[in-house]
Amino acid sequence: MTQHTPNLKAEKIVGGVAVDQRHDSAHKHVTGEAIYIDDIPEPAGTLHGAMGLSTVAHGAIRSIDLSAVKTAPGVVAVLTAEDIPGENDISPTGRHDEPILASGKVEFFGQAIFCVIAETREAARRACRLARIVYDEQPAILDVWDLDPAKDRLVTPPLELKRGDAAGTIAAAPHRLKGRMRVGGQDHFYLEGHISVAVPGEDGDVTVHCSTQHPSEVQHMVAHALGQPSHSVTIEVRRMGGGFGGKETQSNQFAALAAVAAKRLGRAVKIRLDRDDDMTMTGKRHDFVVDYEAGFDDEGNILGVDLTYAARCGYSSDLSGPVTDRALFHCDNTYFWPAAHARSAPLYTNTVSNTAFRGFGGPQGMIGAERLIDEVAFAVGKDPLEIRKRNFYGTTARNVTPYHQTVEDNIIHRIVAELEESSDYAKRRREIAAFNAGSRVIKRGIALTPVKFGISFTATHFNQAGALVHVYTDGSVHLNHGGTEMGQGLNVKVAQVVAHEFQIDIGHVKITATTTGKVPNTSATAASSGSDLNGMAAQNAARQIKKRLIDFAADKYSVPHDQVVFLPNRVRIGNQEIPFADLIKQAYFARIQLSAAGFYKTPKIHWNRDEGRGHPFYYFAYGASCSEVSIDTLTGEYVVERADILHDAGRSLNPAIDLGQVEGGFVQGMGWLTTEELWWDEKGRLRTHAPSTYKIPLASDRPRIFNVKLADWPENREPTIHRSKAVGEPPFMLAMSVLHALSDAVASVADHSICPRLDAPATPERVLMAVERLRREAAGA
Template sequence: MNKHAAPDIKAARIKGGVATGQRHDSAHKHVTGTAIYIDDMPEPEGLLHGCLGLSTVAHGRITRLDLSEVRKAPGVVDVLTAKDIPGENDISPTGRHDEPVLADGLCEFHGQPIFCVIATTREAARRATRLARVDYEELPFIVDVAGVNPKKGKLVTPPLTLSRGDAKAAIRNAPKRLKGRMALGGQDHFYLEGQIALAVPGEDHDVTVYSSTQHPSEVQHMVAHALGVPNHAVTVEIRRMGGGFGGKETQGNQFAALAAIAAKKHGRAVKIRPDRDDDMIATGKRHDFVIDYEVGFDEDGSIHGVDFMFAARCGFSSDLSGPVTDRALFHCDNTYFWPAVHAKSAPLYTNTVSNTAFRGFGGPQGMVGAERVIEEVAFATGKDPLEIRKLNFYGVDDRNVTPYHQTVEDNIIGRIVAELEESADYARRRRTIAAFNANSRFVKRGIALTPVKFGISFTATHFNQAGALVHVYTDGSVHLNHGGTEMGQGLYLKVAQVVAEEFQIDLDQVKITATTTGKVPNTSATAASSGSDLNGMAAQNAARQIKDRLTDFAAQTYQVPRDQVVFLPNRVRVGNQEIAFADIVKQAYMARIQLSAAGFYKTPKIHWNRDKGAGRPFYYFAYGAACSEVSIDTLTGEYVVERADILHDAGRSLNRAIDLGQVEGGYIQGMGWLTTEELWWDDKGRLRTHAPSTYKIPLASDRPKIFNVRLADWPEAAEPTVHRSKAVGEPPFPLAISVLHALSDAVASVAGHTICPRLDAPATPERVLMAVERLKAEAARG
């Protein structure tokens, strides 16, 4: 026991607590290749491999399925079809029972899994799938929603309507009115690590599944349903993913279920890892939308009313299309107050793979619709779009209620935009760009500053809960487990920092362990930007339970008031003496004090009535703004992002280094969605952009030449979030909308900014060139 005068509490600091810029816990492993992903795990003796056999028609009934040659192929052990599923042939995440593990007689998109080959090697399984003979009665199919009447098309899930005021009357009575349509493309997740599952059979009904998933509990439930066993028989574990972005929230269910079925059937471990082509063809993507809008406004550009229809290509089943299209509507206001608004979703059935969660979860699509309306009003009034944006920002009193009737109480967008406008030197640069364009015949420049307001919480209220498990061992080291998953975003590190801060111990004393359903049950997906909020609070709750027990023990043992027990860096002050943290823990153990706790957290205040279209679906909002400058070649449509300036609100950041990386990465990924990442289906319903050779994600060379990114250093969450931080996974993604509008601004310069370019996304060089030629032609006609 060390006895000495108590030092100033602020004189020492733990290594790696919250609000410090710690490197990602696995960064050194990522760059050296020592990070263990599922495909790096030692393979169990007798491991089998699976490969999916995919449909070759967009819509059709199977009239013959001859797998005899497949079964006779070298190395083949088994071929699974729908009839081999012992439990329920369904992996629908919303319980609508519309998504089979394997197609049973009816194929509804090109690339739908029909059978699964199980073989001794991955190559043998892949080769054998090509030997199947499948005949179809082909049926009519729908791939694109552009020509579908959203009021009459087949829906995969009930639509949502948000309404406040009389939008039709407000538009009708406004001094000015306009309407338009925008096509907004989807996006492939293009994670570095593809989908993968490894199932290891146990005794009785037990099976352990290593799945690259953002939602271990859902995989557990789906595997149990497919096997026809209780949830407790299935354990799902994941240490890390090589990227997820929403693509591993539901899409891993199929691979895990099939691996588990084969593993239990044959009593051998089974791994399924599709190649990139099959992965892209058979798994869902970001929803593409056709957005119809009508707006009424006045000569100043003040908007009186808006009416939106968001028609989405959802695919053949519901998957998460309901909540995704709901969230698009939740964000059709972005940072703007619509005095009267009517917005409706149309989650349309198509004969394509079912689209799914993707970073932003529909929110960015809603924001793009809002920003198109702002741009249209700016061109109609002859004003700078930024002026129209600021004029229509949310305010106070009667200008702070959203279309879903939630009051915006934490609005800081005015200050965010004002600071960025000044730091990015927006006004001067706009004048400089105008002068440049006047003297440049072929290369034109454009600039745009766009804001972001992103709602934080799952809109399905019951998902806003989390659990954690914390053990303190007798040497003072700490074991941490929670329901969040690590996909490169630094969640494990942030939650470990929270626990280290609570106990006031160095970060290297906290062991981060793999997420497993066997330790923390019934968890929510790591999605909706809620990973740190939910799991950080749950872990803090567990740590505080143990800390309270230690405090009570110390106060009682040393006969001091409870408030004289203070946790200092790696030690505890008890009255006028200090004891090493490990020593007080050992003493507590000897006194039979429990040193383990299960923590829990549920987000307060939120509620949502979907039937009424009203409630408080979001706990708080995260804000940001981006100013992007581009140059385009009007002869080819090619372009360069010259500069980007970003100011983003992360509250009191838990880890500024991690959060800055999330902002930078979100912007670049969003830029890819809106510029180069084009999904294209041919006239037979086949996805032709299913490999890096045809699908273009941004390269390092595509980043802005000048890239200035800052976190606002003054805000904090208005609500008592974990250390007053804010979510920073999804909110930065729509900052890239500024790139689309900068391109639009550059295109508009060829007609003197008199015509709204109505640039659809992705704004590929071809689309930019076509827009340039269209505006030139319209300007020439007068």
């Protein structure tokens, strides 16, 4: 061994933790080299599938004639519910209410009734139009505005949270108010639509390349549909072109149909949805109707609240129970309600079954809380920011949530104070008031809103992850984990963790496709937990190998264990240093195991749904945003002039990636609250089913001035992976400041004497109608 003098110069590996590191596929995304499922070369003889969809929202199927479909050019087979060899159900919660193909009845316009398998995708799509189906049409429930949560049908049991005597407190309060708010849904609008390719193998096996956030669930659903054990099904995901929750459960149907067809025909089968079919067939963010009542004092201190969150869930349960639960978990946002009563109402409708979406009900819960704060501010004639700060959670008191979890890590006071100063909030509010006083048509508004978001799956068993790490004899590392990459940078973060543990450059760590054949029984990449769970699992695997290496080196060179130190790309053993790869080769020849399966489960969390109390979140992530807008009071058109954001990512694993998540989350949230409007006609047909009728934010819609910063001082008080915090979902809710800035601008036409009660999405039409309504009310007063 060569002896080295210790290098006193500070050295770093390339791509460790807490440093900027580009997304591992960034260059591939830009150049088009990134391989998505539709780019994988098709096996010889690959067939293609398309679905035949219902043309009524609710009804019994009286007769179905598929003869013309079966004889259409290029058609190889037509599948109906009777052709599913196993279970015709893909309900993720086991309620058995979501068939793969409808049988006997249809419950929303666009529900799949049959699947055509043909030589080409075009042939399959054309053949679908030849079906002759007769329905006994029945009345359809399309909206929840006029439904009664106490009487109308629920798709899953509701949740109720109680702390204190809310009704008594409200009745005795000096002031009371009540109101109702509509919060719209949202389409995921991922760039890559749903797609699955199933390839049959020997011994009844099938491999499915699927664009999914939950490979293990797809594995189990495919196995159930085939009537086979899970070990015969392998799901593989290299990357998705976006997910946002839309590929947590919605991929099940298409993977199952592709697998059933592939097994039946002995040929590979691909199902890739057309954008219109994708938007029609797949679930959205739940739209909500929020009923609120509150009691408060002269200063705007809120004393008690009573809240009902009713959601349009669609025809089946899907994830509506957990989504509406999480809405209640965030009905407080950053505010302490001394007495609180909140209930959910997951309502049945004859629309597509709504599903997970970034924030998972949390945004809808928060926006209800923020409307309540605005109402109180107008009632007592104070700046909404003052009312927000007055009602914040405390640090040693006033810190228990409606679900009885103590908030132990509250930093919202400092976050808001720093943003208030850095954004010049007070000065700009004065300048905006002066501008509005002299401007007849264009009005400006400003708002600063906070975010507190709980991190963990509320279903405790999902808070676990696995990872697999191999070290090869040349010192290169193979990494596989149960998370899925959908553009958010999960893979590079987990690779940074492994590189840091071994103190090797990140270029030596190979990230491989997620597959159920390597890491089993994984949880969905959702709930902002991808880095938390999979990073810890990968660290656990790397540390197992690292411990073996330390034991080996200490024994071989007769030094204490603490004198085996991993340095950048080398290892110091006593007073000697050797390259990392040399130590690995020596360990191999000494028959030291260089592979490990890591595991992690989140500690401390527990939840009793029946009692409505527990500790469902491991920690909270915080943030705040200040937005300024201008509106044209003659047309309702508006512009986001400026947005300032300060967000808490703990000790960020990768500040560059996290900053991108904050920026992207804010813009996506802005779309949800301003331009993205889902609209069903009286027949239950989704009319906003394509880019031509559904408006997501464009680059030109981003704030003209966009100041985004990660707070550089907080570290997670919990021992998460390198004290980082989740950053997938929390930034989405920062966009609430845009909605409230629009509300502030609208309120200026009536001298801020009337709360605009601006519903979401605040489209230009809604803004214009609110302006006209306030002018009429002000004139009438």
